[in-house]
Amino acid sequence: MLVRHAGQVIFEQYDRGWSATQPHPLASGTKSFTGVLAMLAVQEGLLSLDERACDTLTEWRDDPRKSQITIRHLLTLSSGLEPGDRELGGRAGAGGVLGEGAAKRAKRLGLSTNAPRPENLNAVALELPTRHDPGTRFDYGPSHFYAFSELLERKLAQAQGPDKTTLAYLQNRLLKPLEITPFRIGRDRQGHPNLPGGMVLTPLEWSHFGQFVLDRGSVVKAGVEPRELLRPDLLAQCFEPSRANPQYGLTWWLKSTDGVADGEPPAEGSRPGLMGRLRRRAPQAPAFRDEHGQPLDVWMAAGLGKQRLFVVPARQLVVVRFAEAADAGQGFQDSAFLGPLLRSTSNPAASSVPATNPAEASP
Numbered sequence: 001m002l003v004r005h006a007g008q009v010i011f012e013q014y015d016r017g018w019s020a021t022q023p024h025p026l027a028s029g030t031k032s033f034t035g036v037l038a039m040l041a042v043q044e045g046l047l048s049l050d051e052r053a054c055d056t057l058t059e060w061r062d063d064p065r066k067s068q069i070t071i072r073h074l075l076t077l078s079s080g081l082e083p084g085d086r087e088l089g090g091r092a093g094a095g096g097v098l099g100e101g102a103a104k105r106a107k108r109l110g111l112s113t114n115a116p117r118p119e120n121l122n123a124v125a126l127e128l129p130t131r132h133d134p135g136t137r138f139d140y141g142p143s144h145f146y147a148f149s150e151l152l153e154r155k156l157a158q159a160q161g162p163d164k165t166t167l168a169y170l171q172n173r174l175l176k177p178l179e180i181t182p183f184r185i186g187r188d189r190q191g192h193p194n195l196p197g198g199m200v201l202t203p204l205e206w207s208h209f210g211q212f213v214l215d216r217g218s219v220v221k222a223g224v225e226p227r228e229l230l231r232p233d234l235l236a237q238c239f240e241p242s243r244a245n246p247q248y249g250l251t252w253w254l255k256s257t258d259g260v261a262d263g264e265p266p267a268e269g270s271r272p273g274l275m276g277r278l279r280r281r282a283p284q285a286p287a288f289r290d291e292h293g294q295p296l297d298v299w300m301a302a303g304l305g306k307q308r309l310f311v312v313p314a315r316q317l318v319v320v321r322f323a324e325a326a327d328a329g330q331g332f333q334d335s336a337f338l339g340p341l342l343r344s345t346s347n348p349a350a351s352s353v354p355a356t357n358p359a360e361a362s363p
Contacts, residue, residue: 001013001203001319001320001321001322002203002204002207002319002320003317003318003319003320003341004207004210004211004317004318004319005315005316005317005345006316007211007214007215007220007316009204009207012203016324018322020202020203020204021202022202023184023200023201023202023205024200024201024202024203024307024322025199025200025303025307026197026199026200026201026206026301026303026307026309027197027303027304027305027307027325028196028197028301028302028303028304028307029199029206029301029302029303029307029308029309030185030194030195030196030197030198030199030301030303031145031195031196031197031251031301032209032251032252032301032309033170033174033195033199033209033251034075034145034148034195034196034251035075035238035249035250035251035252036174036209036213036230036235036238036251037152037169037170037173037174038071038075038148038152038250038251039230039234039235039237039238039250040169040173040174040229040230041152041155041169042234043230043231043234044161046152046155046156046159047071047151047152047155048071049070049071049072049075049237049250050070050071050072051070051071052067052068052069052070053066053069053070053071053073053074053079053147053151054066054067054069056151056154056155057126057147057150057151057154059126060126063130065080065130065132065133065134066080066081066130068133068134069081069134070134070135071148071151072242072250073134073135073144074144074145074147074148074151075144075148075250075251076138076242076243076244076245076248076249076250077138077139077140077141077144077244077245077248077251078134078135078136078137078138078139078242078243078244078245079130079134079139079143079144079147080130080131080132080133080134080135080136080137080139081125081128081129081130081131081139081141081143081144081147082128082129082130082131082139082141082143083139083140083141083142083143084124084125084128084141084142084143084146085141085142087118087124087125087128087143088118088121088124088125088141088142088143088146088196089141089142117188117189118188119188119189119190120188120189120190120192121142121146121188121190121192121194122146122147122149122150122153122188122190122192123150124146125142125143125144125145125146125147125150126146126147126150128143135243135244136244137244138242138244138245138248141196142196142197145195145196145251146192146195146196148195149166149192149193149195150166150192152166152169153165153166153192156168156169165191166192166193166195167185167187167191167192167193170185170193170195171183174229177219177227177229178208178209178212178219179205179208180201180205180208180209184199184200184201185198185199185200186198186199197303197304203320203322206309206320207309207318207320209309210309210310210311210318210319210320211318212229213235213238213299213311213318214311214313214316214317214318216232216235216236217229217230217231217232217234217235237249237250238250238251238252238299239252239254239297239299241254249299252299252300252301253299253300253301253302254297254298254299254300255287255288255297255298255299255300255334256287256288256295256296256297256298288312288335288338288339288342290314290342290346291343291346296312296314296315296342297312297313297314298310298311298312298338299311299312299313300334304325305323305324305325305326305329306321306323306325306329306332307321307322307323308320308321308334308337310334310338312338312342315341315342315345315346316345317341317342317345319338319341321337
C-alpha cells in the first residue's frame with residue numbers, strides 16, 4: 001500500500017515478502033491508461049472521440065452495427081461488441097501472484113489450460129460479433145480495448161510522428177514522461193500490448209500515473225517548472241459519466257455515484273444460487289460522500305484481486321493498493337479501505353499526515 005497526499009508519499013507498507021521495488025500485476029487496473037492515451041491522441045489531432053471507428057477499421061464499414069461504432073463507444077465499453085473474455089482473456093492456470101484468482105476466473109469463463117493464445121489479439125477483437133446496438137449497453141470486457149489499439153495503430157502508421165505502433169506511443173508519449181521505466185506490459189505474438197490487463201508496475205510507478213491525473217495532466221517535480229503533458233480540459237473528459245453507465249467514464253470507474261463500480265464484474269451467465277447472487281451484488285457500491293453528505297469525486301482503476309488506484313482530487317490523495325488474488329481477499333470493500341483516509345483528510349487545513357494509520361483501514 002502507498003499513499004500520496006499533496007504530491008508527497010506519506011505512507012508505505014509492504015507485507016508478505018513484498019518490497020517497494022517489486023513490480024505487481026495491475027490486471028484490469030491497466031485499463032485506465034487507455035483513456036488517457038486516447039486523449040493524448042485527441043490533443044495531437046490523431047483522432048476525435050465521436051468519429052466512426054469504421055473510417056479507420058475499414059472491415060467494419062459494411063456491418064450494420066459495427067459501422068456505427070464510435071471511438072467514444074469503444075472507450076466507454078458500450079460499442080456493442082461481444083466482451084471477448086473467452087476469446088481474448090487468456091488461459092486458465094495463469095501463474096504469478098494472480099494465479100489463484102486468475103485460474104478461478106478462467107474456469108468460470110470456461111477457458112482451457114491448453115488453449116493456444118491467439119497470435120494477433122487485435123485481429124480477434126475486430127472479428128467478434130456485436131450483441132447490442134452501439135451506445136445502448138455497457139459490456140465490461142477486453143474486446144473494446146484491443147479494437148481501439150488496432151485503430152490507434154493504424155492512425156499512427158499514417159501520421160507524421162515517430163511512433164508507429166500503439167506500444168511505442170504508450171511508452172514514449174505517456175509512460176516515459178511519467179518516469180515509468182522500465183516498460184512492462186504483456187503483448188501478443190505480433191507485439192500488440194495487452195491494454196485491458198497486462199501492465200506490471202511498482203506501487204510508486206502506479207502512483208506516478210495517479211499523481212499526473214491529480215495534477216490535471218501535468219508532470220510536477222520539486223524545483224522544476226510543471227510540464228503540461230495533456231490539457232486539463234481533455235483529461236477531464238475521462239471522468240465524465242458515460243450514457244451507458246454513469247459509474248464509468250473513459251476507461252475509469254467513477255465512485256461519485258451509487259451503483260456498479262468494480263474492476264471485475266461477475267460474468268453473465270454465472271451459475272444461479274447464493275454465490276451467483278453474491279457475485280451480482282458485489283459490484284454494487286455506494287458513492288463516497290464528504291462530511292456534508294455530498295458526493296465526493298473518487299476516480300478509480302480496478303483489477304482482479306482488488307488491485308486499486310484511487311485518485312481523490314478534493315483530498316489531494318493518490319492511493320495504491322496491491323494484493324494477492326486469493327479467496328481471503330473477497331471481503332475487501334473500497335469504502336472500508338478508503339474511508340478512514342477520507343475522514344482524516346476532510347479538513348483541508350489539517351496536517352498532511354493522516355490521523356489514522358492507513359494500514360488499519362484494510363479489513
